[in-house]
Each structure stands twice: as C-alpha cells, then as structure tokens.
Amino acid sequence: MTETPIRPRLGPVSExxxxxxxLDDRRQRFEExxxxxxxxxxxxxxxxxxxSHDAAxxxxxxxxxxxxxxxxxxxxxxxxxxxxxxxxxxxANHRRGEVRRTALTYKLRDELTDTSVPGPELSDADxxxxxxxxALPEPDRELLTLVAWEDLSTAQIATVLxxxxxxxxxxxxxxRRRFTELVADRxxxxxxxxxxSNAVPSNTAVNGEISHEDV
Numbered sequence: 351m352t353e354t355p356i357r358p359r360l361g362p363v364s365e366x367x368x369x370x371x372x373l374d375d376r377r378q379r380f381e382e383x384x385x386x387x388x389x390x391x392x393x394x395x396x397x398x399x400x401x402s403h404d405a406a407x408x409x410x411x412x413x414x415x416x417x418x419x420x421x422x423x424x425x426x427x428x429x430x431x432x433x434x435x436x437x438x439x440x441x442a443n444h445r446r447g448e449v450r451r452t453a454l455t456y457k458l459r460d461e462l463t464d465t466s467v468p469g470p471e472l473s474d475a476d477x478x479x480x481x482x483x484x485a486l487p488e489p490d491r492e493l494l495t496l497v498a499w500e501d502l503s504t505a506q507i508a509t510v511l512x513x514x515x516x517x518x519x520x521x522x523x524x525x526r527r528r529f530t531e532l533v534a535d536r537x538x539x540x541x542x543x544x545x546x547s548n549a550v551p552s553n554t555a556v557n558g559e560i561s562h563e564d565v
Contacts, residue, residue: 380417391433397499398441412437431509482532490525
C-alpha cells in the first residue's frame with residue numbers, strides 16, 4: 351500500500367454550485383496545478399519568510415484559495431504568476447499579523463521594564479548592497495526579487511502584482527534607480543564588504559537584464 355502525499359484540505363464543493371464542473375474534474379485540475387507549481391510557490395514563500403514552517407503553512411493557505419477559485423486559475427504560462435499573486439496576498443496578511451504580535455510584544459516588554467532597549471543595529475559584516483536592499487520600500491524589494499529570484503517576465507510580474515505591463519516597466523525602472531542610488535550613498539559613507547549571494551537579488555534585477563522580456 352503506497353502512502354498518499356499530503357495535500358491541502360479541500361473540503362466539499364457547495365451544493366449550490368450547480369454549474370461547477372464535476373468534482374472529479376475539479377480534483378484532477380487541482381492536482382495538476384498543485385503538482386506542477388507546488389515547488390515554485392513554496393520557494394517563493396520560503397525566500398520571503400526564511401522559515402520552512404511558515405512557508406509550509408502559507409503554501410497550504412495559498413492552494414486552499416486556488417481550490418476555491420479553481421475556475422479563475424489561468425492555464426499555461428500564467429498559472430505560476432497567478433499563484434504567486436495569491437501567495438503574495440496570503441503573505442501580506444501573515445505579515446500584518448506578525449506586525450501586530452511584535453507591537454504587542456514590545457508594548458508588554460516596555461511595561462515590564464524601566465530600561466530602554468535600543469533597536470537592533472546592523473553588524474559590520476553586513477554588505478553595502480544588502481543594507482541598501484533592505485532600505486528599499488517593500489514594493490521595490492518585491493519587484494526586484496520577482497525578476498532576480500523568480501525569473502518572471504514583465505507580463506508575468508503584471509499578473510502577480512495585478513497591474514499593466516507598462517506599470518511594471520515604470521516601477522522596475524524606478525526601483526532600480528532607487529537601489530543604485532542607495533548603494534552609491536552607502537558606498538561613499540562606508541567601506542564596502544563582501545556581498546553574500548543570498549543577501550540580495552543578483553545584478554540581473556539591478557542592471558535591467560530580463561532575458562525573456564516580452565515587449
């Protein structure tokens with residue numbers, strides 16, 4: 351007897367959904383989407399959370415939504431960016447919850463101690479580029495990582511972000527410019543250090559080289 355792989359809990363189809371495809375067809379379609387894109391979506395979440403536990407939980411939430419909205423899932427090259435868009439919103443909700451929990455933790459800590467605790471400081475080992483990348487607004491970081499880490503085209507990024515291709519090009523140009531300016535500022539202010547390959551997106555995102563750019 352073979353083991354059945356763990357899948358997100360799908361639940362029954364609503365009795366009111368009389369126009370939905372047969373359940374077997376829905377499950378087959380879902381299994382295809384899940385099997386093909388599970389690793390890519392998990393990687394997307396893991397790179398943004400740094401926690402395999404959180405990434406696994408968010409992966410399950412993402413595919414539960416995909417099951418519920420299966421008729422909206424596009425086919426072909428647009429499936430993965432559509433799932434990234436869902437994962438992005440799931441992650442945003444998770445982060446909002448983390449912010450609330452962190453704020454409560456600091457509030458409780460401040461109430462229980464008379465000593466002021468300074469915020470975390472960047473270590474000397476932090477690279478100039480890594481610090482510059484972390485200083486970017488979150489939308490800029492997300493955009494650059496979609497290019498460098500996820501290797502998405504302009505059209506696919508537009509699907510993830512829910513905007514037009516032209517908007518992606520404009521935002522990407524501005525994000526690269528801001529990143530370049532931040533790196534220059536920090537390079538002038540302090541000696542540069544070695545850059546960890548995992549700390550920031552590769553130069554692809556900075557230099558504007560999208561090999562499969564669809565114009």
